[in-house]
Amino acid sequence: MHTELTPEQEKLRQDARSFARSIASPRAVETDRSEQYPWDVVKGLADAGFMGMTIPRAYGGGGRSFFDAALVIEEMAKACTVTARIVVEANMGAISAVMAYGSEAQKKLAAELVLSGDKPAICITEPEAGSDTLAMTTRADRRGDVYVLNGRKHWITGAGVSRLHLIFARVFDEAGDELGIGGFLAIRDERPGLRVAKREPTMGLRGIPEGELVFEDLVVPLDRVLMPPSGFKRGFVDLINAYNSQRVGAGTVAMGVAAGALELAVEWTKTREQFGRPIAEFQGLQWMLADMQTQLTASRLMLHAAARSRGPNGSLFPDPALAAQAKIFASEAAITIVNNALQLFGARGYSRDLPLERMARDVRMFSIAGGTAQVLRTLVASKLLERKLPQTRDGYTKAGA
Secondary structure, eight states, X not given: OOOOOOHHHHHHHHHHHHHIIIIIHHHHHHHHHHTOOOHHHHHHHHHHTOTTTTSOGGGTSOOXXXXXXXXXXXXHHHHOHHHHHHHXXXXXXXXXXXXXXXOHHHHHHHHXXXXXXXXXXXXXXXXXXXXXXGGOOOEEEEETTEXXXXXXXXXXXXXXXXXXXXXXXEEEOTTSOEEEEEEEEEETTTSSSEEEEEEOOOSSOTTSOEEEEEEEEEEEEGGGEEOOTTHHHHHHHHHHTHHHHHHHHHHXXXXXXXXXXXHHHHHHHHHOEETTEEGGGOHHHHHHHHHHHHHHHHHHHHHHHHHHOOOTTTOSSOOHHHHHHHHHHHHHHHHHHHHHHHHHTGGGGGSTTSTHHHHHHHHGGGGTTTSOHHHHHHHHHHHHHTOOOOBOTTSOBSSOO
């Protein structure tokens, strides 16, 4: 079941499906095996217009909505989780924050990089500041007409392949007084001070690196400071709202993987015979398939609703509670659907000759990355109970706006 689409959206979905099947799918196994970033696939994504779909047309992008991007992401995820993850970050998260709050020069710079195939990196998580993002210690010190950044980030998606980085850091003025948390734009290899320290050996999504970044006197000029209208003191709340789009994207990747697994399982049960008949005729297995389809439909409807929503106070990003609920449900349902699809294949599902074992490894990431299911439940509960989230000494909420 799909949300009703316009003819243009249906064409977009079909174009994405064609790309996924003809280009992304044939490369998926090798990308996982080699653990190498699929530059050839990324070039194809850029040429086809799937990178920067949500960038306004004035900057060369597609001018499409988050919902349009979600349609593409689902089709990519059915074929290759890494490809889908790249599409998410080329249309949501860091690039969305720049397009919402950046200066004209910043927007043009970011658009040029993404449209040419760059996957931006959003740099928030630190070794001692995971879910508690506001415990970050990376700092940006004002020194004349520049800021100097020092600190460490880890589990940064795209570390070593991304050029554009949106770095979150605690901001200090020249007197040493803290102003709040701000966003800083840095381009890898443009100037010294941004170093990739190591790559994490991940369970899944092996074709896109997760790594640690070290900032050692990284100089960022004032024109690369991403400053929301509210300034540093409340700017973190504005900037982190971009994560609501990325949460919708992450949930959609998980849902797309589940949809691909279910398609494989349905076809298998129709052709696999046991005890003289196709296993699709056994009621117990029919009920498994029915539950999988029900979870998939619910996930898709929740994600589409979140993608089309907008947060309070004129936010340009999806509603935080809807985005959180959709990601919680879709990521956890996807794990169940993929595991049950593997079960329906029996021993064959456990073999690396089929994509299900890769799907099972890949999909496990999405109840963790972009806000763990537990942290997002706290956000949803706080909205439901109309209670404020836990705050730091600065008055910032700990789970985003």
